[in-house]
Amino acid sequence: MRRTGSALAWPALGKSLGVAAILAFALFPAYWMFSSAVDVDAARRGATLIPTDLTLDHFVRVLDVGGFGQFMRNSAIVALGTVLISAAVALLAAVAVARFAFTFRRAVLVLILIVQMVPLEALVIPLFLQAKNLQMLNSLLGLVIVYLAFSLPFAVWMLRGFVAAVPKEVEEAAYMDGASWGRMFWAVLLPLVAPGVVATSVFSFITAWNEFIFALTFLQDADKYTVAVGLQRFFGQNTADWGAVMAASSLITVPVVIFFVVVQRRLASGLTAGAVKG
């Protein structure tokens, strides 16, 4: 009898088919995006699995005519602003919850977890009205500020895992050598959690780079659009310039995919530290 189900008994063919299925399902949309972006006539001759007539015209069109370079710059400014502020603020909070025992510590953790469930639709209405009053609509700075609302709780939660992973003895040794708390933070703790800060920052960057609903609501002039909103410019009343949309989508996606793949290991460990170990 065949040893059904034993891990060792998995036939090589089954494994190959499984790998092929996963690769196809996971990668096909991204492949289709890039292949449409370089296909000469993506819209008219839609279903060419392997484009033979390649061109960069779609990219030239979105960058030159569509002003997509400006959208990329705006997104980069907003995302970098969000990253710098949230990394600094979140690291302090992460140290507090990971290193200090204090009353309400648990309450703070619950608060940080619970605010992540708040739907953006609930925040966007009051924040839109407030930004309008403060004349912060149509401003990239206004967008950076509201992005802190959701990048910060996640950053605290993830960094907390990285800070907790640094052995306490390292800190104690620094104290024994007569270091002050501030010095210990800068000279000992910060270098050790730096990889975690990088992974968390990449994630905050991506969240801000991808954000749609606030950008859609807050930004009014085309010269302020971020990439997520700017994409809509390539849609007409009833038609879409799919070659341009896919070229622009590729430009948005490439940096995110590169970042993601580079930090995937740390990202996974940070997430599981947050999700599994509480």
Place this chain on the structure above:
Amino acid sequence: MTTSTARVAPIVPRGSAPDAHRRRAARRRAVRPWVLLAPTLVVLAVLLLWPLVRVVDLSFQDFGLRELVSGESNYIGWANYAAILGDSYLWTVVLPNTVGFAACCVVLTVGLGTLVALFLNILGTFWKTVCSTAIMVAWAVPAVTGTYVWIWLFDPLNGLVASVLAGLGIIEPGTVNWYTDRLGFYAIATLNVVHHGFPFVAITVLAGLLTVPKELYEAATMDGAGAWRRFWQITAPMLKPVFAVVTILSTIWDFKVFTQIYLMPGGNGGNAEVFNLGVWSYIQSFAQGKYGMGSAIAVLLTGILLVITVVYMRTLFKEEDL
């Protein structure tokens, strides 16, 4: 007078100086975490808690474009809620869309993610790395651009799916528009959201699988347990907390899917049959200018998510001591 007080200070008996020092150090230790937390708490209060209070406040007002200009308030009590809850549109369209869609997405995301994790776990290092990098790419593709790819794949005129089906003679080219049909619309949205969401489940479950001792499986295999029984009797109980977390997180995310629904044809106001709670709230506020009504819908959505979150918290805190 200050000078004399200052001079008095050194007269304090020497023995208590270290005490005072220690007390000051203790106070500094007690205050320090709050100093570190202060910026975060301020941001959360101003950008999350205050807007939440404000959205509840708005939900009791007839806040429209006139109030937006004048800045005045116009309280109408529970009228917005009465209007929403009394409207059959909520019960026959929006709620089924929101709940049905979320339920399908969660089951498929967690199911597929778990299958992929179990499969990756039996692969050698090389192919495991290749596959997990590929699913990272699926995860990394932004919601906006990912959604446009799915729209383009199912484009009624030139999309790949339409062309292939037309080529096979199943449909007449350009005659079928899946987006105008509620089920077709949500089938495409489900495919999109599951594709974007399963990597998180797969990566998390895979990390959990690595913590299960191999000896358990070996012993079970010796006893003649097949893969099905090994999964339900070893993997599932051992990874219960992991499954609880990924299921509840997916539920929260899938209840508030906005970008994917809003961007699909008809989703941004063209087809009221396909709205979910989030899109309905947004359209009421920003397309119709009924901010009060939109707020009431947003409060309803937040309430549902809050209940799910409380369940999430209880799962998390029962399993682990923070």
